[in-house]
Amino acid sequence: MIKYMKGKYKIVTFGCQMNVHESEKAAGLLEEMGYAPTESAEDADVVLFNTCCIRDTAEKRAFGNIGALKSLKRSRSGMLIIVLGCMTEQDGYTELFKSKYPFVDIVLGTRNLSVLRAKIEEKVRAGKRVFDTAVPENFLEADENTPVTRTSYPNAWLNIMYGCNNFCSYCIVPYVRGREVSRDIESILSEAREVVAAGYKEITLLGQNVNSYNGNGVNFAELLQKIDQIEGKFRIRFMTSHPKDFNEEIAAVMAASSKICNGIHLPVQAGSNAVLKSMNRRYTREKYLSLVDMMREKLGEGVGITTDIMVGFPGETDADFNDTMELVRTVRFSNAFTFIYSPRKGTPAASMPQIPYEVKRARIGELIKLQNAITKELSDAYMGKIEEILIEDLSAKYDGSVCGRTESGRLVTVKGEKDLIGSFKTVEITASKSASLFGEILL
Numbered sequence: 001m002i003k004y005m006k007g008k009y010k011i012v013t014f015g016c017q018m019n020v021h022e023s024e025k026a027a028g029l030l031e032e033m034g035y036a037p038t039e040s041a042e043d044a045d046v047v048l049f050n051t052c053c054i055r056d057t058a059e060k061r062a063f064g065n066i067g068a069l070k071s072l073k074r075s076r077s078g079m080l081i082i083v084l085g086c087m088t089e090q091d092g093y094t095e096l097f098k099s100k101y102p103f104v105d106i107v108l109g110t111r112n113l114s115v116l117r118a119k120i121e122e123k124v125r126a127g128k129r130v131f132d133t134a135v136p137e138n139f140l141e142a143d144e145n146t147p148v149t150r151t152s153y154p155n156a157w158l159n160i161m162y163g164c165n166n167f168c169s170y171c172i173v174p175y176v177r178g179r180e181v182s183r184d185i186e187s188i189l190s191e192a193r194e195v196v197a198a199g200y201k202e203i204t205l206l207g208q209n210v211n212s213y214n215g216n217g218v219n220f221a222e223l224l225q226k227i228d229q230i231e232g233k234f235r236i237r238f239m240t241s242h243p244k245d246f247n248e249e250i251a252a253v254m255a256a257s258s259k260i261c262n263g264i265h266l267p268v269q270a271g272s273n274a275v276l277k278s279m280n281r282r283y284t285r286e287k288y289l290s291l292v293d294m295m296r297e298k299l300g301e302g303v304g305i306t307t308d309i310m311v312g313f314p315g316e317t318d319a320d321f322n323d324t325m326e327l328v329r330t331v332r333f334s335n336a337f338t339f340i341y342s343p344r345k346g347t348p349a350a351s352m353p354q355i356p357y358e359v360k361r362a363r364i365g366e367l368i369k370l371q372n373a374i375t376k377e378l379s380d381a382y383m384g385k386i387e388e389i390l391i392e393d394l395s396a397k398y399d400g401s402v403c404g405r406t407e408s409g410r411l412v413t414v415k416g417e418k419d420l421i422g423s424f425k426t427v428e429i430t431a432s433k434s435a436s437l438f439g440e441i442l443l
């Protein structure tokens with residue numbers, strides 16, 4: 001090992017849970033090389049940005065943060081700046097980093113984290129900047145051998161698949177993360193056993209469309225069943241589900257299990273059939289509504305259903321938008337992540353006729369208002385209920401408090417200190433404030 005690699009690293013992560021977990025792998029690799037974590041870029045010998053490009057705002061945020069290091073790098077020339085993740089895989093972006101970001105030393109892609117060490121050594125030895133987004137032939141195998149420094153106790157993220165085959169017409173992900181590949185079932189199970197043995201209390205399975213998992217003929221419902229059979233007290237969650245592939249078999253496994261949480265994130269995107277078709281989502285609003293009914297029948301009315309909704313997709317009329325509002329009123333989601341459609345270069349929707357920004361703004365305002373009112377009503381209905389929560393973290397807002405989630409995914413704040421993190425507690429819900437619930441620990 002080269003001596004001067006001993007030093008400190010800082011990782012800045014943008015984007016989804018997939019990226020959060022990949023940053024844990026980058027941390028594992030850097031620690032294996034001898035680097036230790038630091039919170040401050042001023043102290044760091046390596047600063048790594050794990051980027052996202054799902055919307056223009058995500059990309060601007062990443063560029064802003066990278067650009068902000070320019071002057072620090074000038075005063076500390078030995079510092080390494082590394083960029084990886086979805087943004088780097090877009091057409092022309094390697095060139096962009098080469099020409100416009102001369103202070104960035106290494107650019108990697110979404111599937112070649114395993115070469116991080118070799119590329120740092122190459123940069124340090126030869127002094128030349130490194131640009132490499134090529135997918136290694138042994139991508140899955142290399143990934144299995146990547147060390148992980150987990151940062152989200154009591155939850156352990158666990159990849160079950162990579163990439164996406166769906167090509168929703170607005171989405172950049174299939175272009176930057178490639179085709180869908182499922183991880184070997186035995187590898188998934190042994191990682192799951194490992195994290196449970198290490199004391200993690202929740203496993204969240206990750207994939208762009210977990211419902212289409214296919215590990216040599218083993219489907220997602222069967223995978224869930226096998227993880228459920230691992231001994232110990234822990235929770236199982238998964239994301240993201242796609243309505244075209246979510247089915248009764250999966251719901252039945254959820255219903256029969258005490259470990260699989262009674263909650264699901266099922267992005268609907270839009271409530272209008274014309275828009276869903278143009279988005280290439282391959283389901284109708286009727287199909288979505290029937291899935292919601294099926295889940296409530298199999299899993300009870302208490303099942304937490306959350307979603308993603310986009311407004312301002314090309315061609316979305318007032319009537320289409322009203323269909324979305326109507327669907328939101330009908331389903332009454334526990335929570336909805338709402339987005340303004342953002343054109344992504346190279347995707348089919350980017351070359352469709354766009355609708356004005358003011359219209360998009362007005363629509364998202366209306367949608368958020370509606371969902372907030374629903375969330376508040378649902379929160380109020382929790383008053384007096386007894387729930388088991390898994391304490392996850394210190395409360396960011398309230399001193400002397402910690403927060404945890406109900407099985408259905410609702411966040412509850414209770415009085416308590418750090419030592420409670422990772423414990424299951426039975427609580428009574430005593431107050432509610434919009435999306436937040438407050439409780440008292442009973443046991």
Ligand code: SAH
Pocket residue numbers: 054055170171172173207208209240241242267269308309310339340341342343344
């Ligand atoms: N694989 C997941 C989600 C991936 S991206 C799925 O299929 O649901 C997370 C969310 O970002 C999406 O659900 C969508 O609502 C939103 N999103 C994706 N592309 C977008 C774009 N171009 N503009 C605005 N929102 C977008």
Ligand code: SF4
Pocket residue numbers: 164165166167168171172173174208209242
């Ligand atoms: Fe994007 Fe659609 Fe794939 Fe989700 S399923 S990552 S929205 S293309």
Ligand code: F3S
Pocket residue numbers: 014015016017018019051052053054085086087172173177
């Ligand atoms: Fe962003 Fe890539 Fe995730 S584009 S949302 S980090 S898959």
